[in-house]
Amino acid sequence: MNYREFGKTGEKISALGFGCMRFPEYKEGEQMFVDQDKVDEMIAYAYENGVNYxxxxxxxxxxxxxxxxxxxxKNFRDKILLSTKCPMDKGMGREGYRRRLEHSLEQLGTDHVDFxxxxxxxxxxxxxxxxxxxxxxxxxxxxxxxLIRHISFSFHDHPSAIQHIADTAEARGIPMESMLCQYNLLDRSNEEMMKYVHDKGLGTVAMGPVGGGRLAAPTDLYAKLTGKPSISTYELAFKFCLGNPxxxxxxxxxxxLDMVQKNVKVASDDTAFSAGEWEQLGKAMEEIRKFSELYCTGCKYCQPCTVGIDIPRIFEMWTYYNVYGLKDHAKNMWKDYVRRGGKTFDDCIGCEAxxxxxxQHLEIIKNLEMVCNTLKG
Ligand code: SF4
Ligand code: SF4
Structure with a gap:
């Protein structure tokens, strides 16, 4: 496993982190339960092979x-870094923060959270x-x-807000110590701000290296760039993320467990992209995207929608689904979006604003209907 300095937190973090949002589950009656035996096996394998976050x-x-x-x-709690999150609700106040933290400590069965x-x-x-x-x-x-060792934030907004958050917290004398944000080879919008906070000393974690499906053209491109055999999508996605210093x-x-084993293997591999290969791959991804018949640049001029539909976000999912062929990934994005209360075509009132x-003169309403119906199907 490769390790990196985690900003100025004094921690060393494994290049691969274990995101615990998709544990295997089973249904009993109307209720869903986590399959603890499988989780134990996956987590133990990750830990034994060097994953510490x-x-x-x-x-x-x-x-x-x-x-x-x-x-x-529980048997190796003190050897790893545990990260969890505080749900944000208007009016929660300091007591609400404390209550949420204590609840998480109890659930995790620990006396402190690392991040x-x-x-x-x-x-x-x-x-x-x-x-x-x-x-x-x-x-x-x-x-x-x-009760907590490091103060962190996870982020969903326009990238420019990251600088405001990091700078303001620092000016208050309570600096943020790490940031978790969306970043992968298909969505690089946070890249500049990741560098900004990393240069300031924050640890940076990216969620969403792309999995599933097959990025045929880019994996072939990798072969052309490096002279090595074409690699799988998940390997390409990881190598791209980890190529960012x-x-x-x-x-x-x-x-x-199979996914854990594959990801551990890539994150333990020493053959990183060179800076030149990394740049070229990023440019090639943007070129491929331009050939889409629904080429939304993400400029957000259509926002705000009258009823709050995040049109560029939904069209982004379509790019994953249709242009890159990452259907499972796109459907997971859709589920997360709806779970967070995101508005969809069902809410559209046809105002044409x-x-x-x-x-790009896109027929937004027609396309929104097609995309939403496909992703929810
Ligand atoms: S739908 Fe059009 S206006 Fe809206 S983000 Fe995409 S390209 Fe920009
Ligand atoms: S037509 Fe639909 S998507 Fe467009 S602004 Fe109106 S409500 Fe929003």
């Missing part, structure tokens, strides 16, 4: 992920809740008491 959250796997992870790591994230924040949540309701100070208090750890939501603003 395990990331969960209260809502994952029908609220069962934290407890399942806690049970799976405790303000979960899925944007600029508004940071300003109104984290600053406005004193949550940053409450996090500092929990850290002083030893501003990234400390690539998180993968692993569902099976979006179409006149699109520089």
């Amino acid at each position: 395990f990331d969960t959250a209260p809502g994952y796997c029908n609220q069962h992920s934290e407890a399942a992870l806690g049970r799976a790591v 405790y994230h303000f979960w899925g924040i944007n600029r508004g949540v940071f300003d109104d809740l984290i600053l406005g309701e004193g949550l940053l100070e409450e996090a500092a208090k929990a850290k002083a008491e030893g 501003s990234l400390c750890c690539a998180l993968s939501g692993m569902q099976t 979006c179409e006149s603003k699109c520089p």
Whole structure:
């Protein structure tokens, strides 16, 4: 396993992190349960092969992920870094933060969390809740008491908000210590800000190296660039993430032991991309995307939609599904989007406010219907 300095946290983190949002589950009656035996086997294999970062959250796997992870790591808890997240609700206040933290500690069966994230924040949540309701100070208090070791955030917003969050927290004297954000070879929008915070000393973790499906053209491209045989999609996706020197750890939501074994193998491999190969691959990905009949550039001119539909996000899923052929990945993105309360074509009122603003002249309404129906099917 390869390891990296985790910003200035003083920790060494494995290049592969274990995302605990897709543990194997089974149904009994109307309820879903985590298959603990399989989880134990997967987590033990990852640990024995050098993975030391395990990331969960209260809502994952029908609220069962934290407890399942806690049970799976109980024999080596002190040898690993446990990460979980604090759900953000307006009006939760400092007591709400504390209650959520104590609940997670209980679920995980531990007396401290190594990285405790303000979960899925944007600029508004940071300003109104984290600053406005004193949550940053409450996090500092929990850290002083030893309940959490590092203050972190996970992020869903326009990349420019990352700088605001990191700089403002630092100016308050309670700096963020690590950041978890979306980043993979198909979505590089956070790349510049990852470098910004990494240069400042934050640890960086990326969620969503791409799995499943087959990126035929790019994997062949890899062969052309390196003169080596073509590689699998998951290997390409990992190598791309890990080729970024501003990234400390690539998180993968692993569902099976086979996936764990494959990912461990890639993250233990020493043959990284050269800087030149890495650049060329990134450019080639953008070229492929331009051939799509639904080429949304993600410019967001169509936003805000009257009812709050995240049109560029949904079209992004279509690119994964249709252009790159990553159907399972796109469907997982869709499920996550809907689970977070994301609006879909079902909410569209046909006001046409979006179409006149699109520089690509996309028939947004028609395409939105087609994409949403495909992804939910
Ligand atoms: S037509 Fe539909 S998608 Fe476009 S702005 Fe109106 S509600 Fe939103
Ligand atoms: S305006 Fe058009 S190209 Fe830009 S994000 Fe919206 S749909 Fe995509």
